Amino acid sequence: MSREGQQYDAAGLRARVAEFLARHDHTTMDRVEFLRARYDAGLAWIHFPVGLGGLGAPRALQSVVDEAFAVAGAPDNEPRRIGIGLGMAAPTILRHGTDEQRRRFLRPLWTGEEVWCQLFSEPNAGSDLAALATRAVRDGDDWVINGQKVWTSQAHLARWAILLARTDPDVPKHRGLTYFICDMTAPGVQVRPLRQITGDAEFNEVFLTDVRLPDSLRLGAVGDGWRVAQTTLMNERVAIGGAALPREGGMIGILARTWRERPDLRTPGLHDELLRLWVAAEAVRLTGERLRQQLAAGQPGPEGSAVKLSFATLNQRLSALEVELLGVEGLRHDDWTMRRSSTVDFLERTPVYRYLRAKGNSIEGGTSEILRNIIAERVLGLPREPRSDVDVAWKDLPK
Amino acid sequence: MKHLLDTPLEADLRAGVRAMLADRCPPQRVLARVESDEAYDRELWHTLAVEMGLAGLLIPERHGGAGAGPREAAVVCEELGRAVAPVPYLGSAVVATAVLVAVHDEAPLDAEDAALLRDLAAGTRVAALAVPYSMPPFSAGVVASVTDGSLTGTVRGVADALGADVLLVPAADGLYAVDAGSPGVERVGVASLDLTRPLCDLVLRDAPGLLLARGPAAAAAVTAGLTAGAALLAAEQVGLAQWCLDSTVEYVRGRYQFGRPVGSFQALKHRLADVWVGLAQARAVAGYAAACLADNDPDTPVAVALAQAHCAGVAVTAAEECVQMHGGIGFTWEYPAHLYLKRAKADAIGFGTADRHRAALAELVDLPGAGR
Numbered sequence: 001m002s003r004e005g006q007q008y009d010a011a012g013l014r015a016r017v018a019e020f021l022a023r024h025d026h027t028t029m030d031r032v033e034f035l036r037a038r039y040d041a042g043l044a045w046i047h048f049p050v051g052l053g054g055l056g057a058p059r060a061l062q063s064v065v066d067e068a069f070a071v072a073g074a075p076d077n078e079p080r081r082i083g084i085g086l087g088m089a090a091p092t093i094l095r096h097g098t099d100e101q102r103r104r105f106l107r108p109l110w111t112g113e114e115v116w117c118q119l120f121s122e123p124n125a126g127s128d129l130a131a132l133a134t135r136a137v138r139d140g141d142d143w144v145i146n147g148q149k150v151w152t153s154q155a156h157l158a159r160w161a162i163l164l165a166r167t168d169p170d171v172p173k174h175r176g177l178t179y180f181i182c183d184m185t186a187p188g189v190q191v192r193p194l195r196q197i198t199g200d201a202e203f204n205e206v207f208l209t210d211v212r213l214p215d216s217l218r219l220g221a222v223g224d225g226w227r228v229a230q231t232t233l234m235n236e237r238v239a240i241g242g243a244a245l246p247r248e249g250g251m252i253g254i255l256a257r258t259w260r261e262r263p264d265l266r267t268p269g270l271h272d273e274l275l276r277l278w279v280a281a282e283a284v285r286l287t288g289e290r291l292r293q294q295l296a297a298g299q300p301g302p303e304g305s306a307v308k309l310s311f312a313t314l315n316q317r318l319s320a321l322e323v324e325l326l327g328v329e330g331l332r333h334d335d336w337t338m339r340r341s342s343t344v345d346f347l348e349r350t351p352v353y354r355y356l357r358a359k360g361n362s363i364e365g366g367t368s369e370i371l372r373n374i375i376a377e378r379v380l381g382l383p384r385e386p387r388s389d390v391d392v393a394w395k396d397l398p399k
Numbered sequence: 400m401k402h403l404l405d406t407p408l409e410a411d412l413r414a415g416v417r418a419m420l421a422d423r424c425p426p427q428r429v430l431a432r433v434e435s436d437e438a439y440d441r442e443l444w445h446t447l448a449v450e451m452g453l454a455g456l457l458i459p460e461r462h463g464g465a466g467a468g469p470r471e472a473a474v475v476c477e478e479l480g481r482a483v484a485p486v487p488y489l490g491s492a493v494v495a496t497a498v499l500v501a502v503h504d505e506a507p508l509d510a511e512d513a514a515l516l517r518d519l520a521a522g523t524r525v526a527a528l529a530v531p532y533s534m535p536p537f538s539a540g541v542v543a544s545v546t547d548g549s550l551t552g553t554v555r556g557v558a559d560a561l562g563a564d565v566l567l568v569p570a571a572d573g574l575y576a577v578d579a580g581s582p583g584v585e586r587v588g589v590a591s592l593d594l595t596r597p598l599c600d601l602v603l604r605d606a607p608g609l610l611l612a613r614g615p616a617a618a619a620a621v622t623a624g625l626t627a628g629a630a631l632l633a634a635e636q637v638g639l640a641q642w643c644l645d646s647t648v649e650y651v652r653g654r655y656q657f658g659r660p661v662g663s664f665q666a667l668k669h670r671l672a673d674v675w676v677g678l679a680q681a682r683a684v685a686g687y688a689a690a691c692l693a694d695n696d697p698d699t700p701v702a703v704a705l706a707q708a709h710c711a712g713v714a715v716t717a718a719e720e721c722v723q724m725h726g727g728i729g730f731t732w733e734y735p736a737h738l739y740l741k742r743a744k745a746d747a748i749g750f751g752t753a754d755r756h757r758a759a760l761a762e763l764v765d766l767p768g769a770g771r
Binding site: 256259260263266267268270271272274275276278279280282283284286287289290293294297303306309310369371372373375376377379380381382383384385386 | 400402403404644648651652659660662663664665667668669671672673675676679680681682683684686687705708709757758760761764765766767768769770771
């Protein structure tokens with residue numbers, strides 16, 4: 001750890017927050033002004049560099065700062081609402097952006113003034129993301145974008161997007177991509193709700209028709225988009241598997257409460273499954289805890305993929321058991337009206353919603369099958385399947 | 400929250416034990432001695448317990464220990480599991496030692512008992528708790544009747560007792576230490592599934608015993624021993640599963656069929672990824688159990704039941720996949736996979752099955768069954 005890192009300990013950071021709060025009264029100040037001031041004081045994401053909302057302090061101490069603000073009753077930046085910006089766009093801009101891009105985008109991203117979305121997946125490029133077909137063609141100082149993106153949460157609220165587009169169809173697929181920041185208010189950007197099996201429209205389809213983006217919105221070099229996107233995708237998996245929970249803090253808690261309150265519903269078979277799931281939930285929780293300790297110790301482990309994979313299976317089994325336990329009552333949903341929900345709230349809605357929404361957990365953010373490939377190849381070092389798409393120009397691949 | 404990673408000292412300990420086992424306990428050596436008459440590998444035990452001084456890790460400083468504890472013992476158990484080492488560490492350095500420490504916590508030991516604890520720590524004597532290997536911590540029972548200080552009873556399927564010098568016997572009115580060489584003590588070796596931790600049947604006929612503890616203190620000591628055993632068995636299961644995964648990955652990378660390594664087929668890759676996921680969880684769960692035990696945490700019974708409910712299945716699956724993915728060679732006597740499968744399956748019975756531990760959890764975390 002650097003000397004700079006060592007000068008920040010929990011007590012010092014709490015003092016820094018207290019000093020900040022003494023100078024900025026959140027009870028009288030405008031919420032956004034307060035958040036901007038917190039950013040400018042380096043108390044936003046403390047592991048970011050000085051001048052970009054951070055202190056260059058150890059990431060492990062972020063929770064100390066967040067808790068100190070929460071205890072004081074200060075407003076936060078509603079992290080769930082801006083998760084894509086915080087979890088994916090920000091680390092990518094920090095790592096690959098120009099100084100100007102960092103200064104322009106990171107502050108309003110963190111304060112939540114500007115919401116971000118992710119324009120990666122396409123109807124014909126899901127697990128095989130590098131096969132994507134959205135084209136970016138250079139025209140003077142601009143790029144002209146044409147294509148269709150899908151599974152875009154927050155697109156209807158977003159000011160900006162991180163966008164992966166093909167700039168060279170004549171080279172193999174991974175090499176012809178470039179990473180952009182897309183202005184969601186630009187002419188030619190059309191957002192349509194995509195209704196999913198829950199009846200909600202958490203996601204969108206985004207149609208890009210002759211959208212002009214200045215070259216200053218390019219992130220990283222032309223043709224280097226795949227490498228830049230790896231930063232985004234690594235952070236996505238950490239974000240999905242990463243939240244700390246107490247015992248029975250997730251869906252297992254709902255199920256356990258129902259079990260305790262309703263002796264009439266109990267059967268031996270359901271009891272056995274419940275106990276198996278209680279054990280599995282606790283194992284997943286402790287694995288996540290161990291992963292966080294590794295991250296805090298500066299040894300990011302590959303457990304992130306494991307947590308994401310087991311979390312998906314666990315949620316599906318838990319929500320299936322809940323419907324079965326409740327019997328005919330479990331079949332009652334609240335409302336099928338299409339909602340434009342922007343966050344997933346497993347705990348507030350019906351068992352029907354939980355059962356259906358959990359089906360997405362093994363698809364979004366890397367399917368469970370792709371995650372198993374990643375574990376097998378990157379963690380265990382097993383050979384790849386023979387591939388037919390590596391040395392072939394993208395335009396010549398079968399589609 | 401408990402610290403679930405190795406401390407620097409634990410990492411050093413792990414490296415030391417692993418290096419020693421790589422040198423002194425390669426699979427070929429384990430395989431070569433399993434059909435001998437020796438109950439355990441005495442040379443290896445001497446190195447581990449006497450030369451490296453690792454048999455006394457569970458003795459707390461208040462009783463003259465070196466300031467180590469269950470976390471360090473878990474490191475040793477994990478490495479021993481990885482090598483499927485044929486030594487009575489779990490039975491003597493973990494279970495029997497934890498029993499004596501618990502006795503000592505209740506009342507000062509007399510000279511003879513204190514000498515026993517000292518000898519166990521030094522590795523110069525080996526002890527075993529005379530209960531069936533399948534006895535879980537939450538249903539510890541007695542195995543012998545007592546007449547004028549002499550013990551009579553039969554216990555089937557005792558682990559790590561065949562080569563033990565001293566047997567700790569939970570009897571009707573208390574816990575006794577019985578010299579294994581006394582008249583009235585008969586041990587009959589069992590042709591056991593696990594060749595590296597053979598079981599024996601124990602028959603006591605008016606065997607002379609020394610009373611260690613009475614009544615509730617005796618029962619509490621036995622429970623403490625079994626709790627330590629169940630917690631650290633989970634570490635052994637982690638090590639066992641790790642060897643199975645590592646050896647299988649190595650094999651499928653180098654085995655070519657249909658013109659490519661069989662490890663490039665997703666049918667195998669995905670199953671190995673699942674083994675790795677289960678193992679990552681087992682490592683966290685076993686680490687939590689050892690850490691709770693070390694801190695004497697009130698959550699220990701839950702942590703131990705959780706570890707045994709989870710880790711047994713992980714080890715068995717890893718060993719079964721190891722045999723299957725090695726194909727024909729995995730089914731041979733020559734290749735050591737069977738030693739691991741046998742140990743994994745026996746460990747799944749040790750200190751109670753996963754199902755019994757789930758039943759214990761139902762009580763501990765208030766998830767009662769149908770009709771309750």
